[in-house]
Amino acid sequence: MIMNQKPRAVHFGAGNIGRGFIGALLAESGYHVVFSDVNNKVVDELNKRDTYEVRILEADEGSEEITDFSAVDSHNVIAELADPNVRIVTTAVGPPILEKLAPTLAKGLQARRSAGGGPLNVIACENMVNQTQTLAKHVHTHLSPADIEWLNQHIGFANCSVDRIVPSVQLDDENPLDVGVEEFSEWAVDQTALKSEIHPPVNGMKLTDNLDGYIERKLFTLNCGHAISAYLGYVRQHHTIDEAMSDPEISRVVRGALHEGGVALVRKHKFEEQDHAAYIERILLRFANPKLKDDVKRVARQPLRKLGREDRLLGPAYLAQGYGMPIDNLAHGIAAVFLFDMPDDEEAVQLQEKVKTHGIDKTVTEHTGFEEGGDEHRKVVDAYHGLKGK
Structure with missing residues (x-):
């Protein structure tokens, strides 16, 4: 198990939205971001490089440099989820993939329970209604009653609303991890479903009790x-x-x-x-x-x-x-x-x-x-x- 004192975040999905929106905000907020993806080429690229650029695609084009990240495949992410320094888990994999992701997340949460990893918040950042609760239901099907009881006490599954256009454009850069995004972004999270304080707070995340x-x-x-x-x-x-x-x-x-x-x-x-x-x-x-x-x-x-x-x-x-x-x-x-x-x-x-x-x-x-x-x-x-x- 990795025992780094810096707060960590596990993010499933290292595509453009993961790197250009959610993962970028987490990294900018002081988290070491662990990307998990089924694409081994992307995982290798993230581990090979120390930085990538998020380019703002507006008339006055700017950019943000993202650092402090690593990547793992679906097998090694289980150990990451058990790490007590992981404070938040997010996804940007696409709604149809949530059910396929659930077995891996369930194993990771079981490992966290065994390791005494403490409370954790899961936020699925997908373009659908009740996306995180949908993920939670899929996770429950892979857990024992005792696991579910522990989950209900320690793991928050918070729905959210995410808003940022991240197109699949090919930037003329040497770094294949660089991604282009629009300047506007909004990430609203249901604070009533959280099991622990999100600390450090995430830049650009708005906690609300009126998510609907x-x-x-x-x-x-x-x-x-x-x-x-x-x-x-x-x-x-x-x-x-x-x-x-x-x-x-x-x-x-x-x-x-x-x-x-x-x-x-x-x-x-x-x-x-x-x-x-x-x-x-x-x-x-x-x-x-x-x-x-x-x-x-x-x-x-x-x-x-x-x-x-x-x-x-x-x-x-x-x-x-x-x-x-x-x-x-x-x-x-x-x-x-x-x-x-x-x-x-x-x-x-x-x-x-x-x-x-x-x-x-x-x-x-x-x-x-x-x-x-x-x-x-x-x-x-x-x-x-x-x-x-x-």
């Missing part, structure tokens, strides 16, 4: 607009999000969709109207940033997950519907999902097969819950045929 508002604001605004611009961008043969947002038709629909969902968000969470309007405008500016070169196909991947009842597209649509608000632009964006035809995306292939086999009317009903013949269903289907015709 942060989650829905971000998911139904940033993620909603991001997805709609990607699906419409794909239909209209644009390659990047900024290119799509330069298309007046797409820009109009995205702005309209965010305002439709925004009216409902303001009512539900008692946001100030002017503040939320400013939040929408800031997001639209972020989408238009040409330096991000955010790939349309990357943002649009996994369409079935993005059509979840409480996710970024149907979530704001149902919320607006509940307040008697129109959803014309949201319906237009939802329709574009059914035209995302990418052979290398398993979910896109499944969705297209359903459209071919059952027709668009029944497929829309199945994946949106909108009753066939109803007003919302008609808007989605009409928009689908209009987009397909173009």
